[in-house]
């Protein structure tokens with residue numbers, strides 16, 4: 332008998348599932364040891380149901396979730412609606428009804444994952460979400476299974492397809508921000524509210540999940556500081572190129588002496604760093620570990636088919652475990668108390684772009700501010716000097732978060748200087 336699936340939502344990702352189930356049927360059935368059948372699909376209202384039916388989608392569309400949750404024949408519920416509510420309520424009810432759940436909802440998992448994982452464990456059911464991080468890249472299972480013998484020390488990732496696509500189009504092809512965002516939405520890369528993509532929020536959700544799989548630590552979303560691509564100016568891009576860097580939105584999770592630190596920020600990457608050549612909708616997760624050393628996992632971070640492929644892989648895994656009689660094992664078994672790093676232990680080189688009065692002694696004054704915080708310069712560049720004001724760009728040697736905060740505070744409170752931007756720089 333077929334394993335019956337209830338889909339919650341039929342948008343970009345969900346509507347890619349039938350393609351895989353059909354085109355890759357033989358392999359999927361062989362791996363699952365069962366046939367898989369989409370039994371019911373939840374849509375918002377009757378109008379949406381009529382629209383989908385008249386477009387040739389011959390599924391059993393329902394508008395009341397209880398028709399799926401109380402259907403004893405449905406074994407697996409696949410949530411692909413996005414956002415927190417009502418997804419959280421529906422998943423909770425599905426787990427309570429002892430249904431196995433697959434989701435790609437990083438917003439929900441990053442904020443309420445611990446609660447849902449605990450419920451799934453209590454109920455002895457599966458809760459899998461490979462597609463929640465980096466779309467088509469099978470990074471969560473890789474961390475949970477293949478890297479189980481290794482100790483991960485740092486994960487750096489280009490984790491948002493939309494903003495990487497936008498940056499690539501804007502920097503390499505001169506597109507406007509608006510055109511790049513519109514195209515990312517049309518291609519199905521962006522979240523329903525693209526603010527999450529461009530402000531680094533989506534990548535920060537992924538950093539929370541990566542911290543659980545890579546470091547065993549369930550950190551709060553609020554512990555992940557985030558800045559998005561909207562803070563990058565064309566001038567920053569030009570200076571980065573001049574100094575031999577590429578700017579990308581990078582998630583950085585590392586374990587320091589005192590604990591874990593996670594952040595998402597525009598980052599200057601040396602041109603020869605493997606992450607620097609990750610362009611368009613591609614994502615990559617660069618893992619530093621004591622065993623393998625450095626490894627990178629690369630692929631499409633968003634889009635219908637890549638993401639649906641990860642979702643279907645979770646479904647197949649559940650079907651197979653059901654057939655083998657070992658369902659209920661946690662997706663990620665690595666867990667230890669979450670301890671946040673002391674800001675003094677979180678260190679990086681930094682880029683500062685500062686407007687100063689164009690007069691004698693200003694560089695010296697800047698040098699004094701940095702020197703008071705024991706910061707030293709790696710590179711310094713003065714440009715756009717017009718007699719009134721000049722732009723000074725400084726790349727420092729390693730600074731701690733504490734030093735960075737003190738320097739920022741001094742620059743912002745000094746009326747002579749205007750701090751345009753400061754970004755992390757990965758050492759060359």
Ligand code: NAP
Pocket residue numbers: 339340341342343344345373374375410411412413414417435436437438462463466519520521522523632633634635638
């Ligand atoms: P989407 O295209 O917006 O699809 C979501 C669908 O769910 C929409 O049709 C939406 O209808 C429907 N929906 C929302 N609330 C509903 C409700 N209460 N009842 C029934 N239907 C409801 O989103 P998506 O891109 O497929 O993303 C789905 C999930 O996958 C999200 O969690 C997203 O973060 C994640 N994800 C997406 C990608 C990607 O590349 N797109 C990659 C990785 C992960 P309306 O449009 O009418 O609201």
Ligand code: HSE
Pocket residue numbers: 463464465466490491492493494520521522528533632633634
């Ligand atoms: N909106 C997300 C992105 C989808 O652009 O990366 C994949 O999580």
